[in-house]
Amino acid sequence: MKKHHYKTMLEWTGNTGEGTTNYKAYQRAHEISIAGKNHNIMGSSDPSFRGDSSRYNPEELFLSSISSCHMLWFLHLCSVHGITVMEYRDNAIGVMEEDKKGSGRFTTVTLHPQVIITDPDMVQKANSLHKEANTMCFIANSCNFKIEHEPITGVKV
Known part of the structure; x- marks a missing residue:
């Protein structure tokens, strides 16, 4: 390995x-x-x-690490599948819960990728690649909670 x-x-x-x-x-x-x-x-x-x-702060950096790792894998997978991405933006949201002792942990992260591609016939395929990107992402694989994806994919006219 x-x-x-x-x-x-x-x-x-x-x-x-x-x-x-x-x-x-x-x-x-x-x-x-x-x-x-x-x-x-x-x-x-x-x-x-x-x-x-x-x-x-560390929590923001952690959330941005998840978001950027996901984006990099998504862009890679799109290039492999012949999908041309022209724009990518993500407004990631994470929730951290604090316990009675003052410790805490992230319990949820939801990525909201807004993607612009060139081929309208590839929108569904592009949306499906978010799941695969999540399984490939090194940071997501290191988390002990589920990472959700709510992509919006548009087409450049």
């Missing part, structure tokens, strides 16, 4: 001078960097957990 290895670097930048002396003493700011990439990702926690809403 072929293995792929990934490396990221995370640095907490939220020390206000007091460290973590108490829950309110520090910021949740951090930077994610990857060797060879042009830009760092400015992260924080969700504002519900004292985070900075202007920065990306």
Whole structure:
């Protein structure tokens, strides 16, 4: 079996001078960097957990990972099946439930791909490829909950 290895670097930048002396003493700011990439990702926690809403939080990055992995597999499958995709946009929605101890987990994710293709005879086939893309997606295969798809496919005139 072929293995792929990934490396990221995370640095907490939220020390206000007091460290973590108490829950309110520090910021949740951090930077994610990857060797060879042009830009760092400015992260924080969700504002519900004292985070900075202007920065990306782990939950948003997780949801966007699912969405982008699905898109990449869908585009690949369309090219293999002779479907020309001209546009692709997804407004993904995820629900995370918090338990009494403060921990939580995602319970649902629904992708809403809006796809524009060139051949009206291929709309049904394109819609069916979302299921196959889900079975191929590395991120979706790593999740312990079902990922739903509600695609809308149009045709470029």
